[in-house]
Amino acid sequence: MSNDKARIRALNDDLRRHLLGGGAVMTIGIASLGPEAVLRLVQTIAVFDDFCTENDPHSEHDFGAFDFEGVRVFFKIDYYNLSMTGHSPNPADPTVTERVITLMLADEY
Template identity: 50%
Template sequence: MTDHTNTDRIRGFNDSFRRNLVTGGTVLLTPGVTSLEPDRLAELLDAVRKFDNFTRDNDPHGGHGFGSTELYGSRYFFKIDYYDQSGTAASPEPADPTITHRVMTIMRADEY
């Protein structure tokens, strides 16, 4: 596969995972996120699902693996990392879902 094809596949898997937050990986929430009131947490998760403001600055490799949003005066980040199926090492090929487990961390910017 070419690098362009791999980037397209990675972006597709990341977008699918981010949009549903259920299938395709695991979502981790930091203490700053879990301390939100339920309604605000739901708004934040919805903002992550709908995020589409990917630019060269926040997405230099084109994989849609990082983004930021603001909610009620606080900035939040999401970041997708790629692990092997055991979760103990980096995935050797993030474009291959049979060997990659995605982990998205959603955090307040000051927790980064």
């Protein structure tokens, strides 16, 4: 695995586990579950480790899917340039990348 892939994965894990190194947003569907459910979802994402070829083909830990109280939930990490007007020129470099993790219901994807 390249050093860039390992670095991207580590940066994504920091965001997913500790909400460090980027921003976080949720969809209306997630928000409608209520603050207690959102807190449990954030905690679930922090310990999520079901990364496999099917949901992590690039080994970046940038996507996950799981069931939560009978509802299918996704999280996705995207890489933007610092002005958030386009893609990051180098997702392995946090000085040129704004990471955003989005928490959504699967049917909102």
